[in-house]
Amino acid sequence: MKRIIDVTELALRDAHQSLIATRLGIDDMTGACEDLDNAGYWSIECWGGATYDACIRFLNEDPWQRLRTFKKLMPKTPLQMLLRGQNLLGYRHYQDEVVDRFVEKCAENGIDVFRIFDALNDLRNVERSVAAVKRVGKHAQGAISYTVSPIHSTEVFVEEAKRLVEMGCDSICIKDMAALIKPQAAYDLVKGIKDACGEQTRVHLHVHATTGVTLVSLFRAVEAGVDCVDTAVSSMSLGPGHNPTESFVEMLEGTGFGTRLDLDRVLKVKEHFAHTLPRYREFLSAVTGVETEIFKSQIPGGMLSNMESQLKQQGAGDRLHEVLDEIPVVRKDTGYVPLVTPTSQIVGTQAVLNILMGRYKVLTGEFADLMLGYYGAAPGERNPEVIELARAHANKGMIDCRPADLLEPEWAKLRAEALPLKGCNGSDEDVLTYAMFPKVAPGFFATRDEGPRNLGRDPETGALETEVPQGHAGKIT
């Protein structure tokens, strides 16, 4: 008897977020849904992360409508989203009532599995959303942001996993956004969690492919007892994306492990996206091969191109290597935060400023907030000198409470601000859109009736169906 390994398909969310800056429009996804729904996946990740932002910012597409479409087209397979804990899908902390309402609406519109993480692994920042998910009867998956540093060890992560289980999480995800987890580390961590939390604790492993080693890590995780792995169909895989689903299935032959996947269905999904991806060539990540330098810099692929363009704008395109050397310094000063949205951007931007202006001569507001505890507790000791600089810059003190505890109830205010906006339909969903993206939502509400804008181009002629808005680089989450 083979032991069955479950698989989560990433094509509809993280894969295009990583490969083409989250630009995939709904029209280019619906054609794959029937095969996806019948292929035998444990879940299909299709929402959350940067997709909400991209929908309203670039695609004139209502993210809630996208979710309902997915639910209609994929009724059999659990739909999964990525949720940044107390930040929801936005870039600040929200007051608990907003969190509760957001989770309720996600469940109501079709989400079955909530993967919840905090960039700093400050578990106080995920508690409220985990509780909200449990209350609506859905699957709450607690994710650990994997990183490598002098203070991060298997034991530290296992301890976090235990606390997530105690919090009521239905499963644990090891989330390795920069492809840092090597085979032996994957084995040790999966086994460590199983040993500490019990065999019945479901362990999922989310890895990117950027460093080239992580399919081997998945293999070792399988040997260590992992329950579910994340992959993307081959035509939407590799580079800063993920390991190919088909390769994962094939590599298990003869090993005593297997999946439930129907490869004929998966190959149809492959063909679909093999024709789709070339339509988005202009958004394609510059990183296409393998980048083992990430083991040193820890910079996810998507962030690298962000920093390159920041530097070029400043006429300092040749100073990338200095910035890459500066990042570990800045990261150490923050107490070794994992580099994931939003910490990757905060640390990356500060490193760029350090190189251009002199170390900590100029601080960003976000960096000061990070140093002062406004994103949560740091994994390790923060540099006291840099804390002083941050205090002076921000003209406020350090906090050590859960950041959201400082927030006043805000739902009524957000609702009052959202409703008068031209095109706002008065729903809680629209209020949430406004809450998370107050600058973008008004424009989106006003043009929503024009319907989704598909940014794909004919790969032969380059013909575009509608206008292309200003580009931005996708966030690796």
Add this chain to the structure above:
Amino acid sequence: MKRIIDVTELALRDAHQSLIATRLGIDDMTGACEDLDNAGYWSIECWGGATYDACIRFLNEDPWQRLRTFKKLMPKTPLQMLLRGQNLLGYRHYQDEVVDRFVEKCAENGIDVFRIFDALNDLRNVERSVAAVKRVGKHAQGAISYTVSPIHSTEVFVEEAKRLVEMGCDSICIKDMAALIKPQAAYDLVKGIKDACGEQTRVHLHVHATTGVTLVSLFRAVEAGVDCVDTAVSSMSLGPGHNPTESFVEMLEGTGFGTRLDLDRVLKVKEHFAHTLPRYREFLSAVTGVETEIFKSQIPGGMLSNMESQLKQQGAGDRLHEVLDEIPVVRKDTGYVPLVTPTSQIVGTQAVLNILMGRYKVLTGEFADLMLGYYGAAPGERNPEVIELARAHANKGMIDCRPADLLEPEWAKLRAEALPLKGCNGSDEDVLTYAMFPKVAPGFFATRDEGPRNLGRDPETGALETEVPQGHAGKIT
């Protein structure tokens, strides 16, 4: 104490043969040689395979001069070549004296390690070259063409390995040109060979990356006791090429295995080729991602694009799927030959003809020869009906001797034909060029003095330094 795994670097031969149709010119390689030579490789594969053909056909470059250049620039690390047994680097069998002289000249000009294989695994076809290599005191590596079929098993391959060791080979290579070897199979085969031939028998593993699973296979081979693996520096890796060198090194961290490689040197080689490869964009393989369909069709990536263009020329570009279904039929009729140069081309072309003209309505001369034993013994039973068709087509009988036994001494004749050619310098090396490529050699001799032609283009402007000759697709070997 870590067990050390040796590494052979493929960037200078198989990598560019697989990725850019063997077009890399010497000028685009010399800059990497110092770092390659100091990185700690067990050997550097840099010659043989299709490089000889490409040198004289497309690059106006003397392959022997290329070899001497490599030897001069990389004096420390053993230089390795791929040799097709009795076929040398050409497309027919050569009489033994030609084989002996070729091997002598290779050794004299700089080859230290000879990897010798026969497409059919008919070991009579490698015996003479193995003996010649031993006589000149170099390393003779006997390679097994790996394939998957109802008649190929671990036991069959282990038996071949034993015979290669008995023949005097200094090491055994498992050569998997289509990326078919899955992790468990790799483990079983490496262990099987070690168990049967003794722990002291060196086992090397050559795999391509096309199906996406083979880095895991390398990992399992390491666990099974493999001595050396083949990889290519990351900027010249993946797709129909090979697994990235850096990823191989990194994935071993914490496992009890390690390499001698200096990653700083390897990263310099990476940067070199990251700037080089874009200069050859026009030759880039259409296969860039992962193709697990190969597990079914067994068609190496390079062969796929060959067949596609054959079909397009016949106005039948839409019939590729039929051809892919026909290939296993034709292969079965041949007695399950492995698909590697030249059998991959012979079987592929026959499958195309079968689809376009009706099954075996038209035979190629090469296919008839294959059926009649003129390439050697088949691994399994050949289809007697197809043998009859071949007999009628070729108007000759079957043979079961070693094909080269039918050949009369030919060196003197080849020499007499080569010497009068305009530009022939009278050396044995030139005679060998003529012997292997009688149609191309005269033109090459005549223009050799103009010096190497570099086909790289400026990636920004597209400007070409010299004229581009007619393209051909690289052979996967």
